[in-house]
Amino acid sequence: MSTVLLEVENLSKDFGATRAIDELSISLPRGEVTSIIGPNGAGKTTLFNLLTGEIAPTSGEIRFDGDRIDDRSPSELARLGISRSYQINNFFPDLTVLENILIATQSEDAGFGPADFLGSRAASPAARERAADVIDTVGLTDVTDQEASLLSHGQQRHLEVALALALNPELLLLDEPTAGMSPDTTAAMKDLLGRLSTEYTIVVVEHDMEMVMEISDRVIVINRGSLVASGSPTEVKDNEAVQRIYLGGTTA
Ligand SMILES: Nc1ncnc2c1ncn2[C@@H]1O[C@H](COP(=O)(O)OP(=O)(O)OP(=O)(O)O)[C@@H](O)[C@H]1O
Numbered sequence: 001m002s003t004v005l006l007e008v009e010n011l012s013k014d015f016g017a018t019r020a021i022d023e024l025s026i027s028l029p030r031g032e033v034t035s036i037i038g039p040n041g042a043g044k045t046t047l048f049n050l051l052t053g054e055i056a057p058t059s060g061e062i063r064f065d066g067d068r069i070d071d072r073s074p075s076e077l078a079r080l081g082i083s084r085s086y087q088i089n090n091f092f093p094d095l096t097v098l099e100n101i102l103i104a105t106q107s108e109d110a111g112f113g114p115a116d117f118l119g120s121r122a123a124s125p126a127a128r129e130r131a132a133d134v135i136d137t138v139g140l141t142d143v144t145d146q147e148a149s150l151l152s153h154g155q156q157r158h159l160e161v162a163l164a165l166a167l168n169p170e171l172l173l174l175d176e177p178t179a180g181m182s183p184d185t186t187a188a189m190k191d192l193l194g195r196l197s198t199e200y201t202i203v204v205v206e207h208d209m210e211m212v213m214e215i216s217d218r219v220i221v222i223n224r225g226s227l228v229a230s231g232s233p234t235e236v237k238d239n240e241a242v243q244r245i246y247l248g249g250t251t252a
């Protein structure tokens with residue numbers, strides 16, 4: 001088993017005349033927490049969209065566990081063990097916490113896809129058990145039967161992470177899990193990521209630098225789709241090119 005879980009090589013993505021990812025090469029060791037940081041529009045979400053097969057690269061390669069995956073569909077990649085949470089909540093607001101999670105855990109039951117959600121009564125005992133575990137892990141057991149739209153913002157962000165966890169991934173991609181959160185709920189998310197880091201390889205896009213410094217084994221900095229720096233949190237913080245970007249806006 002290789003120590004590298006995910007490799008991105010010379011990856012580019014164009015949207016018309018906009019080059020959102022530009023000849024990016026990175027590799028992620030198995031079992032580590034890697035933070036991806038960079039200014040607004042740097043290409044962080046686009047990178048996640050490429051890694052999960054939601055969009056196809058213009059050029060370059062992505063390898064997971066040594067195999068090329070850049071031509072695979074999102075559902076194939078989910079089965080391989082890559083799942084992600086979204087910067088903007090992606091759950092069904094009118095369903096309860098449990099129903100939302102069952103959609104994901106049920107998709108592991110033979111033949112089910114998310115579109116086939118048949119209501120929580122159709123879920124297998126195994127899917128129910130996995131759902132209860134995941135809900136417990138993210139601390140939402142008390143609100144299991146509450147409609148997602150009625151949760152607090154912090155609880156909704158935890159539900160968003162839970163949806164990714166429910167697919168039983170090896171690689172967990174989290175796009176700004178603390179977006180819009182208060183300091184208190186940010187601390188709860190930091191605590192959750194700390195617990196998850198013992199079980200999953202995690203890549204997190206995060207703007208809260210204090211959190212980045214605390215939770216990351218490695219930090220990757222991108223700007224305008226290109227790699228600016230990568231290394232330990234301290235190395236990256238002391239990097240001059242990184243400081244220029246953060247002090248001088250996106251034109252560095
Ligand atoms: N579907 C799309 N069509 C056209 N342009 C896009 C599309 N998705 C992203 N872009 C452009 O690609 C660039 C990178 O966007 P992306 O959303 O990946 O940045 P980001 O680093 O996630 O930013 P933020 O911190 O604001 O979330 C931006 O210039 C954006 O406008």
Ligand SMILES: [Mg+2]
Binds near residue numbers: 044045046087
């Ligand atoms: Mg983004």
